[in-house]
Amino acid sequence: MAGRAGYTAEEIRELVAQYQAQPHGTKALWLAEQPFTVHQFRRLRQMVYEGDVDRELIPREHGGMTRTHGQLAAFERARAKELAEHELEVARLQARIEQLEGSNEALGKAIGLLHRLSGQEPDTATTTDS
Known part of the structure; x- marks a missing residue:
């Protein structure tokens, strides 16, 4: 999965918000029901929280953007x-x-x-x- 994997920036933000809204202990189940892997979702989540979804930028692990x-x-x-x-x-x-x-x-x-x-x-x- 490169970039946004066919999702718009707003769809990615909504997916991350849905994930965050899941009650404690149900996030893994929610992720298992989605059409992407945990690793792929982690990248999407990084784009929302630490990078720039609109420009498909994800920070380096040691960067100051975290x-x-x-x-x-x-x-x-x-x-x-x-x-x-x-x-x-x-x-x-x-x-x-x-x-x-x-x-x-x-x-x-x-x-x-x-x-x-x-x-x-x-x-x-x-x-x-x-």
Whole structure:
């Protein structure tokens, strides 16, 4: 498996987040169910936490790019906050869509009612000059 192995950067970030979300003692089982090996996943995880997923860069083992557990935890907290904000935005937009759909339906009914009322009006008498 070279680079991202056919996964987008966002898919890799999501896979790593799913792995981190697994309860203690179930991560190995989760990894066994995935289409990649433990070693391959380790490389993907290094890209997310220690390297650059977008440019497919992984640091050397002795490099200064490695992060501490505290930094990894901060990264996860930031990601969780970002996901929570995203979910709030999605919920807000969904509520707005429902509101607009309700307005649209009300306007459609009003237009239909206006068409029916205009069709029921008596014809105006035509006058002729004779």
